[in-house]
Amino acid sequence: MDMLANLALGFATATSTEHLIYCFVGALLGTLIGILPGVGPTATIAMLLPITFTLPPTASLIMLAGIYYGAQYGGSTTAILINLPGEASSAVTAIDGYQMARQGRAGPALAIAAIGSFVAGTVATLLVAAFAPILTLVAIEFGPAEYFSLIAVGLVCSIALAHGSVLRALAMVVLGLLLSVIGTDVYSGLPRLNFGMIELSDGINVIAVAVGIFGVAEILRNLGGTTTRSSEINKIGKLMPTRDDLRQSVAPILRGTAIGSILGILPGGGALLSSFASYALEKRLAKHPERFGHGAVEAVAGPEAANNAGAQTSFIPMLTLGIPSNPVMALMLGAMLIQGIAPGPSVITQRPELFWGLIASMWIGNLMLLVLNLPLIGIWIRLLKVPYEALFPAIIIFSAIGTYAINGSAFDLYQIALFGLLGYMLYRLKCEPAPLLLGFVLGPLLEENLRRAMMMSRGNPVIFIDRPISLGLLLAAAALLVISVLPMMVRRRKEIFVED
Amino acid sequence: MVLKREDVLTGGLCVLLGAGFAIYALVTLKVGTPSKMGSGFFPVMLGGLLAALGLVIGFRSLTNPGAEIAPDEEPLGAIPWRAIVTLTLAPILFAATVRGLGLALATALCVGVVCFASPRMTLKMAIGVTIGLTILCVAVFSFGLRLSLPLLPTFMGN
Numbered sequence: 123m124d125m126l127a128n129l130a131l132g133f134a135t136a137t138s139t140e141h142l143i144y145c146f147v148g149a150l151l152g153t154l155i156g157i158l159p160g161v162g163p164t165a166t167i168a169m170l171l172p173i174t175f176t177l178p179p180t181a182s183l184i185m186l187a188g189i190y191y192g193a194q195y196g197g198s199t200t201a202i203l204i205n206l207p208g209e210a211s212s213a214v215t216a217i218d219g220y221q222m223a224r225q226g227r228a229g230p231a232l233a234i235a236a237i238g239s240f241v242a243g244t245v246a247t248l249l250v251a252a253f254a255p256i257l258t259l260v261a262i263e264f265g266p267a268e269y270f271s272l273i274a275v276g277l278v279c280s281i282a283l284a285h286g287s288v289l290r291a292l293a294m295v296v297l298g299l300l301l302s303v304i305g306t307d308v309y310s311g312l313p314r315l316n317f318g319m320i321e322l323s324d325g326i327n328v329i330a331v332a333v334g335i336f337g338v339a340e341i342l343r344n345l346g347g348t349t350t351r352s353s354e355i356n357k358i359g360k361l362m363p364t365r366d367d368l369r370q371s372v373a374p375i376l377r378g379t380a381i382g383s384i385l386g387i388l389p390g391g392g393a394l395l396s397s398f399a400s401y402a403l404e405k406r407l408a409k410h411p412e413r414f415g416h417g418a419v420e421a422v423a424g425p426e427a428a429n430n431a432g433a434q435t436s437f438i439p440m441l442t443l444g445i446p447s448n449p450v451m452a453l454m455l456g457a458m459l460i461q462g463i464a465p466g467p468s469v470i471t472q473r474p475e476l477f478w479g480l481i482a483s484m485w486i487g488n489l490m491l492l493v494l495n496l497p498l499i500g501i502w503i504r505l506l507k508v509p510y511e512a513l514f515p516a517i518i519i520f521s522a523i524g525t526y527a528i529n530g531s532a533f534d535l536y537q538i539a540l541f542g543l544l545g546y547m548l549y550r551l552k553c554e555p556a557p558l559l560l561g562f563v564l565g566p567l568l569e570e571n572l573r574r575a576m577m578m579s580r581g582n583p584v585i586f587i588d589r590p591i592s593l594g595l596l597l598a599a600a601a602l603l604v605i606s607v608l609p610m611m612v613r614r615r616k617e618i619f620v621e622d
Numbered sequence: 623m624v625l626k627r628e629d630v631l632t633g634g635l636c637v638l639l640g641a642g643f644a645i646y647a648l649v650t651l652k653v654g655t656p657s658k659m660g661s662g663f664f665p666v667m668l669g670g671l672l673a674a675l676g677l678v679i680g681f682r683s684l685t686n687p688g689a690e691i692a693p694d695e696e697p698l699g700a701i702p703w704r705a706i707v708t709l710t711l712a713p714i715l716f717a718a719t720v721r722g723l724g725l726a727l728a729t730a731l732c733v734g735v736v737c738f739a740s741p742r743m744t745l746k747m748a749i750g751v752t753i754g755l756t757i758l759c760v761a762v763f764s765f766g767l768r769l770s771l772p773l774l775p776t777f778m779g780n
Contacts, residue, residue, distance in 0.1 A: 581657025
């Protein structure tokens with residue numbers, strides 16, 4: 123079996139002392155940041171990205187991945203204990219998890235969430251191992267037309283998943299694409315649209331964009347916000363779930379894993395959608411759906427498993443096709459580029475130790491989270507008391523030093539300031555930053571493939587619908603876009619997103 | 623039906639940026655033909671698209687009242703001017719001073735400025751945060767990651 127040999131290579135890479143340490147550090151940092159209030163995973167990764175550049179590529183990606191799933195884990199802890207989801211995909215966990223905590227069953231809720239996440243992580247790791255090579259084979263057949271259409275699907279997905287207005291999200295994608303053309307023309311190598319600034323010849327710095335629109339803008343939002351954080355933290359109580367809890371959770375965990383794995387693979391899909399889908403499914407299947415919202419253990423188990431499986435499999439499109447499915451993956455893609463690795467189907471053949479090592483490390487990291495965090499939960503919840511006034515200066519200074527360290531360029535820091543302002547302005551105008559970042563990262567790829575395809579077809583756009591795979595992808599993108607603007611779906615989206 | 627203020631502002635921003643980029647690209651770059659696109663083709667196309675989207679967003683509330691929804695109608699609160707000024711200033715200040723003053727002082731200065739962002743910050747806390755973060759950053763970046771930034775001011779010699 124090829125898959126076993128690949129996984130063996132992966133585990134051999136991931137269990138080297140160095141990689142185990144970075145995996146651990148990443149998972150730990152992620153948990154820490156997931157628990158700290160008001161610090162989201164995208165801002166965190168953007169902030170810590172520069173630090174990982176001093177590491178070799180494999181170690182750096184292992185650590186970044188650790189931060190990502192660690193943050194998911196930490197996010198559900200706060201969702202359960204203080205009804206404050208660390209990130210959007212934990213919002214569903216907060217619905218019933220917090221109710222369980224108020225009934226004195228925070229311990230079992232945390233344990234079930236952890237177990238569900240671990241089971242999902244294990245299954246998803248196997249799925250990644252099984253499907254990534256197949257997808258790579260397909261991707262090798264891809265020409266420019268197919269790539270263009272695939273990127274279009276990814277961008278449309280990010281629009282469909284944005285909260286609120288579809289038009290605004292579409293405008294954000296286009297704005298992101300437009301920002302990505304600043305700098306140098308990939309084809310001729312000539313400078314373009316750089317406003318006469320030599321510093322812009324490598325284009326706008328992706329880290330500055332991410333730190334600005336996610337980090338700085340988020341802080342401005344928190345400082346200007348009207349909502350106050352509840353300081354009441356529920357007691358954790360007994361950690362072990364009862365046999366009844368476990369029995370009720372088995373099926374939801376497995377179903378959640380399946381949902382999450384499938385939705386995670388879709389470009390633009392991922393964790394958020396899968397946790398909502400799992401919650402909806404469990405509620406439909408439940409014998410007593412009225413228990414949902416009042417501390418039903420299934421409503422914690424399913425979405426948590428789905429969320430984690432989705433997070434794991436969202437690595438598949440990024441690693442095999444070079445198409446990020448969410449802002450975090452977009453930053454991982456940026457990290458790979460800066461490390462000198464061209465993301466895409468060639469990664470798996472040219473850097474097998476990196477690819478499989480990363481996948482194996484995700485499983486190991488999940489195991490670490492399970493073993494370490496449940497017993498240590500008492501220490502983690504103390505972090506909830508850290509005041510925000512001590513946190514936001516730390517975020518700013520870490521971002522500033524880290525970004526400055528990459529190129530030693532003052533200009534990169536001016537960009538942080540500028541994108542912080544832009545990010546906050548967009549927030550006031552109810553525009554989402556995620557589609558902008560995806561557009562920005564995918565812009566060069568989209569342009570390159572568009573130009574190549576059009577050159578191949580001598581200017582005839584029929585090439586995009588002539589080729590079956592490309593046609594299929596474009597139809598999917600169009601269908602998705604149409605569905606998300608249909609009044610019926612608009613209502614559904616509204617219901618889903620404001621359910622809590 | 624009245625125009626919604628944030629629709630108009632969003633639309634205006636999109637038209638401004640989109641048209642601006644499109645014109646800038648048209649003037650400075652070769653657009654080319656579809657079969658042989660110049661460096662300006664993609665930017666002009668995107669700029670035009672963004673401007674068009676901006677128009678639709680800006681005037682949408684006239685033609686299609688109530689079709690679009692904004693799920694989070696939580697009040698945005700007042701604009702935090704103090705935070706906007708300090709947080710924008712901080713990275714610029716750091717960039718301007720790090721070469722001359724060295725990592726330690728530039729960090730302290732930057733954190734000190736950032737502390738003014740929150741109205742809930744007390745003086746005692748600001749001093750604690752500044753000292754604590756400076757030590758942490760020097761430890762992590764200078765000693766941990768061995769960045770090649772000067773640690774102390776240049777006039778004190780390194």
